[in-house]
Amino acid sequence: MAKLCDVSVATVSRVINNNGRFSEETRKKVLDVIEKYQYSTNRVAQTLRMNKSKTIGIIVPDISNEFFSTIVHEIESYFFEKGFSTFICNTDKSREKERAYIKSLDAKMVDGLICISGQEEIEASLLNRDIPIVCIDRRPRMKNNLAMIESDHFQGGYGATDHLIKKGCKNLIVLTKKSNLSSVNDRVEGFKKALAEHAYPFTDDLIVVTADDRKHNIEKARDAIRRELEKGRTFDGVFATNDWLALGVVRELIESGLSVPEDVKVVGFDDDTIAKYSEVPLTTIKQDIHQIAKEASEIFFNLLTDKDIQIADNHIKVPVTLVERQTT
Structure with a gap:
């Protein structure tokens, strides 16, 4: 939020609480960003105090796909029980839509991102903050603060x-x-x-x-x-x-x-x-969709709640099984 306004966190806090010294230009700049990104002032104030928004973003390439929709549903349910709200963004496998959604989610101060399949590259330049990212079925080139879960x-x-x-x-x-x-x-x-x-x-x-x-x-x-x-x-x-x-x-x-x-x-x-x-x-x-969703949710939650955590294995491969029916 402060980066979007090009001012300090303290200045944003003073504007929101109407307390302290700031110029009319600064006040307008902060309020314009709040209106543009549809923040509630209570949520912004809480985010500033805790440096946490209790929100996460999920990037999904095709929400109508059974595999993707099941994973999204299970992850959303897991984090709802943990007190997190979820932004679900369907990209239709479009690079442009994915870029736009990542920038928007970053501007909304989400605590982290789960990126399912889609584009291989997650452009670090799209993010103004160093936030946890968990990828499912994709191997982006960036390494920092990232874990990956996929089937074998x-x-x-x-x-x-x-x-x-x-x-x-x-x-x-x-x-x-x-x-x-x-x-x-x-x-x-x-x-x-x-x-x-x-x-x-x-x-x-x-x-x-x-x-x-x-x-x-x-x-x-x-x-x-x-x-x-x-x-x-x-x-x-x-x-x-x-x-x-x-x-x-x-x-x-x-x-x-x-x-x-x-x-x-x-x-x-x-x-x-x-x-x-x-x-x-x-x-x-x-x-094993359920195991993929479980592994992704647990690792992501640990990354969100413990900034000093060291993940022993940040690339997990979930076993697959052959189901024999009548085509063989």
């Missing part, structure tokens, strides 16, 4: 591919979205590792990429598989890096006259609700 995506990609091979698949592909996210890249690297361990050759064309799209788009997956089939390509195993892509694969294969899993076996990733209730229930890699 590499092991998930490896396990999915290993399962397909052990089920007899000889010609495998991985279907993924165009992305630079560490979580997606790790899943693909796990695919490569499993191929290598089974002495299956890897070539770049084994990675099939859908057209760029911000949402989990079944039609984009169908289009990508249709193109491969029209080229005369044959494959008997598909690892899709999320369940929506896997569902698109299954639908396109069936409409093309192929049987799942007799002709082609398919494994997805996430274990969204659709995996269990799709037309052919999906074999998939299950992320």
Whole structure:
């Protein structure tokens, strides 16, 4: 608050309490910032006294996504019980919206940020204060005052591919979205590792990429598989890096006259609700959403309440499990 006004904390306090000496220009500057960012004077005064706002910000790329929304709900519930209010900011995977939200949350004097997936880079220049940040499923380059919690995506990609091979698949592909996210890249690297361990050759064309799209788009997956089939390509195993892509694969294969899993076996990733209730229930890699939310909440709370805390492990990988259903 004081930085936004370009005055000292003591001056802001004098203006709010109308006590002491300050110019009319300073008074107007402070009150304009309070009005612009919709602070209540009671909350501002409390923040100045305690250097804490009892608020946190959550940056989420797609609140309609089941994985993200479940995590946000559990984190919000945890901090509500601890007496914190939560600002939830949905970015629609837009870099510009994320930047704007981070600046706004910093201006609102949140005590810390939880950033879920989205852009890899969190620009330190957007923050005027050194506040705790916990990242879920993203690896930003900044290191200070930061912890990261994610599923073991590499092991998930490896396990999915290993399962397909052990089920007899000889010609495998991985279907993924165009992305630079560490979580997606790790899943693909796990695919490569499993191929290598089974002495299956890897070539770049084994990675099939859908057209760029911000949402989990079944039609984009169908289009990508249709193109491969029209080229005369044959494959008997598909690892899709999320369940929506896997569902698109299954639908396109069936409409093309192929049987799942007799002709082609398919494994997805996430274990969204659709995996269990799709037309052919999906074999998939299950992320432990509840454990991710629990780890993130507890670490973040410790960072917020103990400025001197030293986290023994600030990069936590939560194990994943294979859930076998009818697509393999």
